[in-house]
Structure formats: C-alpha cells, structure tokens
Amino acid sequence: MHTGKTSSLRVIIFVMFFAVALSITTSVAGYNAYMDEVAAHQMADIQLSKQCDKVILESSRLLDPAYSTVAMLGTTNTQLTDEPPAALSPQMQEVQLLLNILKRYPQLTSIYAGYDSGEFFEVISFIDGEAELRQGLTAPDNALFGLHNIRTEHLNDATLHTPVHVESWVWLAEDHSVIGNTAERVTEYDPRVRPWYTRALTSHEIIQTGYYVFAPGRELGFTVARRFGGEHPGVFAVDMTVHSISQFLQQQETNTKGLVFLFTEDGTLTGYPDPHKVVHRHPPRAGVATHEVSPVMLDSFDDPVAAKAYSLFRQQGEYLHNTFTVQGEEWIARVTPLPDQTGLAERKEYVAVAVPLHNYTRILDQIRLESLFFATTVMLCIIPLLLYLSRRISNPLTLLADEMDEIRHFRLGSKTVIRSRIKEVAELTTAFDTMRHTLGAFTRYLPKALVRQFVLSGIEPVLGGERRELSLLFSDVADFTRLSEHAKAETLMLKMSRYFQVLGTPVLESGGTIDKYIGDGMMAFWNAPLPQEDHALRACEAALRCQTALKEQNAQWQAEGRNTMVTRFGLHAGECIVGNVGTSDRMNYTAIGAAVNIASRLEGLNKLYGTGILVSGSIEEKARSAFVFRSVDIASPRGTTDPVQIFELLGTRIPLADGTTCPPIQTDDALAEWETAMAEYRSMQFHAAFQRFSMLQSVNTDDRLAALYLERCRDALSNPPEPDWSPVVHHS
Numbered sequence: 001m002h003t004g005k006t007s008s009l010r011v012i013i014f015v016m017f018f019a020v021a022l023s024i025t026t027s028v029a030g031y032n033a034y035m036d037e038v039a040a041h042q043m044a045d046i047q048l049s050k051q052c053d054k055v056i057l058e059s060s061r062l063l064d065p066a067y068s069t070v071a072m073l074g075t076t077n078t079q080l081t082d083e084p085p086a087a088l089s090p091q092m093q094e095v096q097l098l099l100n101i102l103k104r105y106p107q108l109t110s111i112y113a114g115y116d117s118g119e120f121f122e123v124i125s126f127i128d129g130e131a132e133l134r135q136g137l138t139a140p141d142n143a144l145f146g147l148h149n150i151r152t153e154h155l156n157d158a159t160l161h162t163p164v165h166v167e168s169w170v171w172l173a174e175d176h177s178v179i180g181n182t183a184e185r186v187t188e189y190d191p192r193v194r195p196w197y198t199r200a201l202t203s204h205e206i207i208q209t210g211y212y213v214f215a216p217g218r219e220l221g222f223t224v225a226r227r228f229g230g231e232h233p234g235v236f237a238v239d240m241t242v243h244s245i246s247q248f249l250q251q252q253e254t255n256t257k258g259l260v261f262l263f264t265e266d267g268t269l270t271g272y273p274d275p276h277k278v279v280h281r282h283p284p285r286a287g288v289a290t291h292e293v294s295p296v297m298l299d300s301f302d303d304p305v306a307a308k309a310y311s312l313f314r315q316q317g318e319y320l321h322n323t324f325t326v327q328g329e330e331w332i333a334r335v336t337p338l339p340d341q342t343g344l345a346e347r348k349e350y351v352a353v354a355v356p357l358h359n360y361t362r363i364l365d366q367i368r369l370e371s372l373f374f375a376t377t378v379m380l381c382i383i384p385l386l387l388y389l390s391r392r393i394s395n396p397l398t399l400l401a402d403e404m405d406e407i408r409h410f411r412l413g414s415k416t417v418i419r420s421r422i423k424e425v426a427e428l429t430t431a432f433d434t435m436r437h438t439l440g441a442f443t444r445y446l447p448k449a450l451v452r453q454f455v456l457s458g459i460e461p462v463l464g465g466e467r468r469e470l471s472l473l474f475s476d477v478a479d480f481t482r483l484s485e486h487a488k489a490e491t492l493m494l495k496m497s498r499y500f501q502v503l504g505t506p507v508l509e510s511g512g513t514i515d516k517y518i519g520d521g522m523m524a525f526w527n528a529p530l531p532q533e534d535h536a537l538r539a540c541e542a543a544l545r546c547q548t549a550l551k552e553q554n555a556q557w558q559a560e561g562r563n564t565m566v567t568r569f570g571l572h573a574g575e576c577i578v579g580n581v582g583t584s585d586r587m588n589y590t591a592i593g594a595a596v597n598i599a600s601r602l603e604g605l606n607k608l609y610g611t612g613i614l615v616s617g618s619i620e621e622k623a624r625s626a627f628v629f630r631s632v633d634i635a636s637p638r639g640t641t642d643p644v645q646i647f648e649l650l651g652t653r654i655p656l657a658d659g660t661t662c663p664p665i666q667t668d669d670a671l672a673e674w675e676t677a678m679a680e681y682r683s684m685q686f687h688a689a690f691q692r693f694s695m696l697q698s699v700n701t702d703d704r705l706a707a708l709y710l711e712r713c714r715d716a717l718s719n720p721p722e723p724d725w726s727p728v729v730h731h732s
Contacts, residue, residue: 017386025375036361036368044332044360045321052334052353055260059338059351062248065105066224066238070206073111073228073236098123099145099176107244109133109214109221112148114191115234118165120150133219133241140180143171150189165189191235196223200235203227208340211270213293214239220279220293222270246275258331258355259305262338265348267310269296277303309333309352318350323357330357396425403432463587465579470525470591471539471571471619472599473512475503475546477520478566478607487563496520499565502553506545510538510657515590520565521603525591528578536573536622540649543569543613544627544662570603571649572616598644601637605646605731609633610704617645626654628664630671631678632705635729643728648705670699681709682727686716 098111102125112122124146126134139146147170154163167187171180191197199207209223221241228236249260249271262271272278282292298310304326312322318335325331333354340348399418418429477483477499487495500522504514507524511532515523524542526535546569554564574595580587602614609632620629629647636643650671651664664671677692690713697706 013389017389018383021382021386022379025379029371029375032368032371041323041332044355044357047360048332048334048353048355049320051258051355052336052351055351055353056336056338058248059262062107062245063224063240065101065108066240067206069101069105069108069111069238070224070226070236073113073226095123095147096176099172102127102145107240107248109219109239109241109244111236111238113228113234113236114194114197115232116192117232118150118152118163118190118192119232120148120165120189120191122146122148124148133243136219137169139169140171142173143179144174145172145176146170147172150187150191196225196237197235200225200227200237211242211264211268211295214241219243220295242270242272242278243275245271246273246278249273257359258353259303259309260351260353261306262349262351263298263310265350267298267314269298269301269306270349272296272303272306277301305331305354306352309335309354313350313352331355332357332360396429400425400428400432403436463580463582465577465581465592467575468528468578469535469573470527470576470578470595471535471573472576472591472596473507473522473524473539473543474570474600474603475522475567476603478568480520480565483563483565495562498553499550502549503546503567506549507542510542510545512538512542513589516588523596523600525576525578528591529589536619537626539571539573540615540619540623540627541652541656543571543649544652545656545660547612548660548662568603568606568611569613569649570599570601570606570615571613571619572599572602572644573618573622574598574616594640597639598637601639601731602644602646605635605637608731609646609648609708611648613649615647615649617647620645620647627652628671630666630674633729634682634727635731637731666700670696677709681713684716684721684725686713689713690717 101111102108102123106125106127108125110122110124112120112124114120124133124137126139126144126146134141134143137146148167149170150165150167152163153166165187166184167189168184169182170178173179195212196207196209199209204227206224206226209225211220211222213220219241221239221243223237223239225235225237228234245262249262260271260273261269263269269278278296280294280296282294298307299314301307301310308324308326308331309322312319312324312333313335316322318337320334320336321332322334323330323332331354333352335350335352338349338351396418403418418425499520500517503522507514507522510526511530512524512526513528515525526532526538526542532538546567550565550567554566557564572595574593576591576593576595578589578591580589581592582588598616602616606612606614611632614632615623615629623629628650630650632646632648634643634645650666651662655661666674673692673696677689677696680686680689680692690710693706693709693713697703697710700706
C-alpha cells in the first residue's frame with residue numbers, strides 16, 4: 001500500500017501547465033534582466049569614461065590660468081621684475097594687472113615674486129571665500145586683496161652690517177582702494193629657501209610643486225612657478241589651495257551625481273567636494289596664533305566610498321572600471337591619472353570618479369519592473385484558463401477517486417453519475433459501478449465496521465494473534481428471557497436490531513470494536529486493531545453513552561406501550577490475545593484470555609449488587625481522572641483465582657466526546673462518606689460502618705448496594721468473624 005504524500009490530479013495538471021508557462025515567462029524575463037544588466041554596465045562604462053574625461057578637462061581648465069599667468073609674467077619685461085618690492089604700489093599698472101588676473105580667475109589664491117636678494121612681493125586674493133586664510137592673516141572683513149611686501153634692510157652695527165627682512169601688508173577693497181595696512185615688522189620668511197623657488201631655479205620650464213603648507217594663512221596647496229632674469233632676477237609663482245580645488249570638485253560632484261576627488265599616488269587627498277575635509281586642522285601651538293595644518297590620507301579617510309575606491313587603486317593601480325558595494329549600495333568607479341602639464345611634477349596625481357550604479361540603471365530598472373509587472377499580469381490571466389483546463393481533465397477522475405473512497409469506507413449508496421469523453425475514464429466508471437453493486441450484496445453478510453477498521457489500519461487479516469492490553473465491555477439485558485417468552489419472533493428480531501443499533505453506535509463512535517452479539521448480549525473491546533492509548537477512557541465513555549441512549553429508547557418504547565430493556569455493563573482492562581481465529585476462508589477477529597472472562601463476570605455481578613455499570617480496578621485506575629467511581633467490593637468471580645477490586649461507574653468529571661455530560665447522582669460529600677463506610681467495613685469496624693451505611697440509605701432509599709452492606713454489617717455484628725477475616729467475597 002502506498003503511504004507517501006500524494007496530490008490531487010487537478011493540482012498536478014494545474015501545476016504542470018503552470019510550470020510550463022512560468023518557465024517560459026521567467027526564462028524570457030531572466031534573459032531580459034541579464035541583458036539589461038549587461039547594457040547597464042556598458043552604459044555605466046561609457047558614461048563614467050565621459051564624466052572622467054570631463055573632470056580631467058575641467059581640471060586642466062582650472063589649472064590653465066596658473067600656468068598662463070606664470071608664463072606671461074616670466075616672458076614679459078615689466079617693471080615688476082625691474083623694480084624692488086619697496087618701490088611697488090597698488091596704483092602701478094603692473095599691480096593692477098595682477099589684481100585683475102585674480103579677479104578673473106578666483107581659483108588662484110595669490111601671485112607673487114621672490115628675488116635673489118631675499119625680497120618678496122605678493123598679491124593675495126580672498127575672492128574664493130577662504131575664511132581660514134583671511135583669519136590667519138588678520139585681514140579686515142571687507143578686504144578683497146592683500147599686498148604683501150618683504151624688503152631687505154641693513155642694520156648698522158659697530159662691528160658688522162646685518163641684513164634683515166622687513167614685512168608689511170596693505171589691504172585693498174574690491175575697487176583696489178587701500179582700506180588698511182600693517183606696520184612693518186621683521187620676518188624670518190625667506191623666499192629663496194621655499195620649495196617653489198629652489199625648484200624653479202633649477203629648471204628652464206614652468207614647474208609645479210607638490211602639496212605643502214603655505215606660509216601665509218597656513219593653507220595646504222601647490223605652486224606653479226617659473227624663474228626670470230633681469231636686474232632683479234628671481235621666480236614668479238602662482239598659488240592654488242585645496243580649498244579652491246575642492247570648490248571646483250563640489251560642482252563636479254553635482255554634475256556627476258556621485259563623488260569626485262583628487263589624490264596623489266601616496267594616498268594624500270588633494271581635492272574633495274567638502275573643503276573642510278581635505279586638511280586636518282590642529283590646535284595652535286603655544287605662542288602661535290594660527291592653526292597647524294596637515295594633509296589627509298585616504299587610507300584613514302572617513303568617507304567609505306573614497307576609501308574603498310583608493311583601496312582598489314592600491315591593489316590594482318589605475319583602473320577604468322570597478323564595482324564595489326558600500327552600505328548595501330553598489331557603486332562603479334574609475335581612477336585616471338591627471339596629465340602633468342610640465343612633466344616635472346613631484347608626485348603623480350589622480351582623479352577618481354565614483355557614481356552609484358543605480359544612476360545608470362534607474363531607467364532599465366523601471367523597464368525591468370514594467371516587464372515583470374507585464375509578465376505577472378499575463379500569468380494571472382493564464383491562471384483561470386489553466387484552472388479551467390485542469391478541472392475539465394481531472395473532474396471525472398476526481399469523482400472516480402471520491403467514489404473509490406466511498407467504497408473503501410463501505411458507503412455504497414452513492415448516486416453520482418460520472419460522464420467522460422475519455423475512453424479509459426468511461427471504462428473505469430463502468431468497472432466501479434459493477435464493484436459497488438457486488439460489494440453491496442456481500443456487505444449484508446459481513447461486519448462492515450471491522451472490515452473498515454482493517455482497511456483504514458492497513459493490517460492484512462491473517463490467522464494468528466498478538467498479546468495486547470485491551471479494555472473490554474460486556475452487556476446484557478436484564479430478565480431477557482421473561483421479555484422474550486411471549487413476543488413474536490419477527491417483532492423480537494426487529495426490536496433487538498433496534499436495540500443493538502442504539503447500543504452499538506456509541507461503541508463504534510468511541511473507536512471500539514464490536515466482537516460479537518451473543519443473543520441479547522454484546523462483547524466489544526478497545527485498543528485493537530488500532531492502538532489507542534486512552535482505551536480505558538473510551539470504554540467508560542461508551543458505557544455511559546450507551547446507558548444514556550438506552551434510557552431515551554426505553555422512554556420511547558414505554559410511550560408506545562412496549563416493554564423496556566434494562567441493560568447491565570461490565571468493564572475490565574487486561575492483557576489478552578487478540579487476532580483472527582478460524583480457517584483461511586472464514587475468520588473471526590476476537591479476543592481471548594482471562595481478562596475476557598473477568599469482564600463477562602463483572603457484567604453478571606450487576607444483578608447481585610443492584611448496579612448498572614461495574615468496572616474492575618484496572619479500569620478505575622486508568623480513568624479516575626475523567627470519571628466518577630465508587631467502591632463496590634473486593635471479589636473473586638467464578639473462574640478467577642485472584643481477587644478483583646470492583647467499582648461502579650457513576651458519571652463523568654469532564655464533558656464526553658459528543659459534548660454532553662453525565663454527572664453522578666451522588667454528591668462529592670456523599671461519595672466521600674461512602675468510601676469512609678467501605679473502609680470501616682473492610683477494617684472490621686462493623687458498627688461504625690452500619691451507622692454510616694444506614695445514613696447513606698436514608699438519603700437514597702433506592703440504593704440496593706447500601707442495603708446489601710447493611711445486611712452484611714448486621715450479619716457480622718450478630719456473628720462476629722474470626723480475627724483473620726478477609727473482605728474478599730468468593731462468587732460461585
């Protein structure tokens with residue numbers, strides 16, 4: 001017999017159709033998604049390349065004014081190169097030229113010249129909004145330019161002439177008018193020892209320094225410089241700070257919707273959209289008014305995107321395409337070297353452009369979602385068609401399966417008509433109808449309940465048995481001989497059929513097996529053929545439900561003027577041999593053993609004790625939590641050797657399986673008094689037991705068991721038993 005998990009034919013057909021449709025749809029959708037992904041990366045590569053080239057071009061344009069200014073000043077023969085700084089004034093044409101250049105190119109921080117005499121002249125701009133530079137130079141808030149002069153003076157001394165450098169500042173407004181100046185003071189600044197000066201002197205071309213901290217303002221930047229000759233030879237130079245470069249990159253970041261930054265090959269950050277993050281500003285040292293400045297290194301930078309892009313650069317060098325994930329978002333990056341306009345740069349510089357990949361895939365993602373929505377809509381539209389087709393194909397077979405299940409449970413009265421245009425299904429329908437009618441004829445002679453249990457349990461009926469603990473029930477009609485003496489055989493048979501129908505229904509509904517009907521009696525048991533851990537509870541429930549159902553049936557018979565049938569029950573739980581006995585072509589499923597005999601004897605003892613349902617101690621022990629019992633006796637029934645504790649089943653503590661309750665007619669206090677009286681009797685306290693049984697009978701005058709024990713107590717009081725007296729009663 002197949003016991004694995006199965007599915008209905010309709011579901012299988014639907015799933016097969018759906019799987020085919022889904023596989024086609026998902027294959028097309030998956031291929032489109034893959035091609036969209038490829039197209040997205042190709043588009044990202046193209047756009048990233050364009051953006052990177054644009055940044056390089058714009059960077060060159062940003063630097064071009066510095067180179068062109070130095071080239072122009074280094075090749076023209078102006079008075080600026082012929083006059084010492086002390087002779088220059090804001091009104092000079094050459095100075096006005098420098099001011100106009102700074103106005104036109106706000107990215108240039110300052111233009112200056114250093115002379116071989118150690119003198120120095122500088123025009124510095126605050127147009128780019130570098131607050132730190134203005135603050136570091138203590139310039140007025142409305143100053144737009146500053147003129148910085150350093151001239152050389154010789155101090156006369158008694159023994160030697162000592163040259164010193166004297167520094168002064170002149171502050172200019174936007175219209176180049178003077179709005180302030182500083183007093184002259186001695187300075188240690190000497191342009192001749194600065195990197196831009198020493199490198200320019202050794203080259204015939206324009207040079208660009210690496211990034212370093214400028215003396216004025218303590219800003220980080222680089223210098224473009226070229227030497228000049230003449231009467232006062234020296235070096236022309238232009239400064240650009242990382243602040244101005246970062247402002248430029250801030251605009252590029254907006255255009256690319258990503259991140260653009262510059263760095264040198266050693267990892268020094270030289271340009272970043274946020275100017276304040278390009279340098280570290282340390283608290284000023286004692287006696288120094290300005291902050292100390294140091295460059296930021298990318299390997300310890302707090303921007304995870306920039307740090308990841310640089311980490312890939314360290315692993316691979318410059319790259320044209322790299323993807324990485326930061327905080328769950330996918331980025332694509334490109335690192336390209338910036339062109340060296342002089343060929344003399346100290347360190348190679350790179351531009352990095354990183355953009356979220358979804359910037360390029362947004363449209364494709366939208367198309368993908370629309371395609372997915374379209375595919376889902378198509379699948380949803382196909383589902384009703386698939387359901388219709390699967391139902392048309394599977395309906396006849398489903399009905400046949402239902403009919404077979406009805407036959408398996410011996411429900412043979414089906415009137416379902418099955419029609420199908422499929423030849424095989426039509427032939428199968430005819431075979432089912434023939435089998436139903438054949439089984440219907442034979443089940444009139446077979447115990448359907450037992451066969452149904454065998455079919456459901458999957459146990460093949462073979463000769464032989466097994467030891468198993470069973471709960472057994474025997475029933476019998478009181479005074480049946482008297483009731484049947486004058487009854488017609490036909491009437492009696494019909495009445496007994498009705499009686500057994502009323503009696504057998506609760507037994508079968510509780511999972512019991514009806515072994516046999518013996519005249520007016522019935523034998524049933526639980527825990528076979530199917531195992532039932534609560535078999536004792538089921539047996540007690542069945543006995544009480546039988547008792548209740550028979551009361552209702554007796555009331556109906558009494559109303560019809562017919563004789564009633566009072567039924568007694570005996571229950572016992574014990575080990576039996578249960579199985580099939582007989583021959584190979586005619587078997588009987590039954591139980592045999594001493595436990596069967598005890599259950600039968602208990603049913604017969606009801607007449608002696610005046611009770612309705614007697615159970616053994618084994619039943620009471622297993623069922624006391626759910627049912628109410630009272631002690632009856634300790635007896636040795638006929639055919640037994642060991643004493644059996646006997647109890648009367650009075651009712652339930654909890655509702656039965658059908659939801660009904662069967663409360664005992666005696667209260668808990670009365671039951672407690674009964675058990676006390678029984679204990680006194682068994683301990684030979686006959687006088688106390690007599691008084692207590694008398695009180696109990698006065699409350700319930702119909703209690704024949706109390707009357708029995710009153711008689712026993714009188715007899716014991718009249719004829720006191722021996723000291724070794726035992727309360728065990730031997731029934732013969």
